[in-house]
Amino acid sequence: MSDLTSFIAGLPKAELHVHHVGSASPRIVAELAARHEGSSPVPADPELLAEYFEFRDFAHFIEIYLSVVDLIRDASDVRLLTYEIGRELSRQQVRYAELTVTPYSSVRRGIPAPAFCEAIEDARAGARRDFGVDLAWCFDIPGEAGLAAAEETLRIALEERPDGLISFGLGGPEIGVPRPQFKPYFDEARAAGLHSVPHAGETTGPETIWDAIRSLGAERIGHGIAAAQDERLMAYLAEHQIPLEVCPTSNLRTRAVAGLDEHPIGKLVAAGVPISVNSDDPPMFGTTLEQEYAVAARLLKLDEAGVAELARAAVRHSFLPAAAKATLLSEITTYAATPE
Numbered sequence: 001m002s003d004l005t006s007f008i009a010g011l012p013k014a015e016l017h018v019h020h021v022g023s024a025s026p027r028i029v030a031e032l033a034a035r036h037e038g039s040s041p042v043p044a045d046p047e048l049l050a051e052y053f054e055f056r057d058f059a060h061f062i063e064i065y066l067s068v069v070d071l072i073r074d075a076s077d078v079r080l081l082t083y084e085i086g087r088e089l090s091r092q093q094v095r096y097a098e099l100t101v102t103p104y105s106s107v108r109r110g111i112p113a114p115a116f117c118e119a120i121e122d123a124r125a126g127a128r129r130d131f132g133v134d135l136a137w138c139f140d141i142p143g144e145a146g147l148a149a150a151e152e153t154l155r156i157a158l159e160e161r162p163d164g165l166i167s168f169g170l171g172g173p174e175i176g177v178p179r180p181q182f183k184p185y186f187d188e189a190r191a192a193g194l195h196s197v198p199h200a201g202e203t204t205g206p207e208t209i210w211d212a213i214r215s216l217g218a219e220r221i222g223h224g225i226a227a228a229q230d231e232r233l234m235a236y237l238a239e240h241q242i243p244l245e246v247c248p249t250s251n252l253r254t255r256a257v258a259g260l261d262e263h264p265i266g267k268l269v270a271a272g273v274p275i276s277v278n279s280d281d282p283p284m285f286g287t288t289l290e291q292e293y294a295v296a297a298r299l300l301k302l303d304e305a306g307v308a309e310l311a312r313a314a315v316r317h318s319f320l321p322a323a324a325k326a327t328l329l330s331e332i333t334t335y336a337a338t339p340e
Contacts, residue, residue, distance in 0.1 A: 006340075007304045008293045012331045014314040015089065015097040015278055015289055017222055017245035019171070020120075021069050022281025023085045023099070026050075029283070032071035032081070042067050053284045058203050058254045062144065062173055065284070069105045078106060078119035086127025086135060092289050095328055096320055098197075100138045100169055100222075103156045104149045117160040124164050136319065137162060138197055140169030141185065143177035150185040158192055166319045169222065170198035170212075179211035186216040195219050195319050197245075201226035203256050206233045213242065220245055220317060225256065227273060228264030238272035243317040248295045249287040250280035265299050276314040308336035 024032070026046035033044040043052055055061040072078055082099075089097050101120065107113050124135045139157045141150045157165060168189035170182055179200060186196055199222035200212035206226050210233065212218040224244035227233045237244070246265055251257045257264075268275060277296045279289045297307050315328050 013094045016276045017278035019281050020099050020101040025283050028084050061254050075115040075119040079123050082120050082123030083126050086131050086133050090131035090133045096134045098136045100140050104153050113156045117162040121162050137165045138167040138169045140171045143172035154185045167195035167197045174204040180215040183215045206230035228267045234271040243274040246275045247278045247280035249285050253285040276317050
């Protein structure tokens with residue numbers, strides 16, 4: 001496995017499901033907590049964060065996640081976080097990442113939308129220049145905040161329209177947050193040229209995924225592991241080539257699956273469902289994209305060629321322009337064909 005670990009470490013990659021605030025490393029979270037010490041429950045000691053990030057269930061995860069969101073209080077915090085995400089991704093040979101960004105959470109905490117978008121764009125330019133990683137944005141609705149959040153997220157997306165914005169999403173808890181109510185907002189986002197990438201079927205059943213497809217026009221599904229419970233849905237995803245953004249360790253840490261050996265990734269792949277492997281909220285879940293590739297390799301019994309194909313799948317399922325896809329696919333093929 002050590003040889004495969006080294007292969008994964010050097011493999012050029014794309015990351016399609018990773019959250020902006022959820023990507024904050026312990027070092028950055030501690031730095032932000034120290035800036036706002038006394039007004040946040042988040043520990044300013046990186047060693048204490050591992051204990052803080054022990055989640056009882058998905059609802060507790062959301063509670064802890066929002067406490068970290070609350071550390072992002074001005075545009076300089078936004079810029080610092082985003083730039084450092086680029087640094088961490090580049091260390092893992094990630095060439096391209098679609099970051100799920102929730103502007104509503106920051107704007108309602110007092111950061112003006114133009115300043116927020118300017119900060120992420122400045123960090124995007126810096127990450128490309130300094131680390132060679134291209135970042136793109138999925139602006140997502142925090143579902144727990146309801147239709148007011150949907151309206152504001154859409155307004156920011158369409159009025160500010162930062163250069164890196166490519167897609168429109170829906171995150172947060174699924175239980176008690178029906179997908180169909182967000183249809184008008186996704187209709188308008190799609191009409192404006194944004195791709196539809198809602199979360200669905202992570203902590204609820206297959207019907208949430210059907211709703212995401214039928215009501216929200218989903219082109220990819222965040223998580224979507226509940227599809228494994230519905231043979232007809234798996235056949236539909238396979239036929240229409242609607243990929244799932246699979247995040248194994250995340251599903252374990254939020255108790256969406258009881259154990260990694262019970263994860264349905266194998267069943268989904270066997271049914272022909274297209275997938276990519278992703279890290280979701282890596283520091284919070286004690287993982288990295290490299291580790292998620294290693295987990296997937298074990299569960300799917302992949303060798304180096306199979307792992308390289310996982311990396312190609314992420315590129316193919318991305319919203320990169322065709323020429324950029326071809327370049328990154330070629331880089332993966334060259335790497336995989338090069339002797340150690």
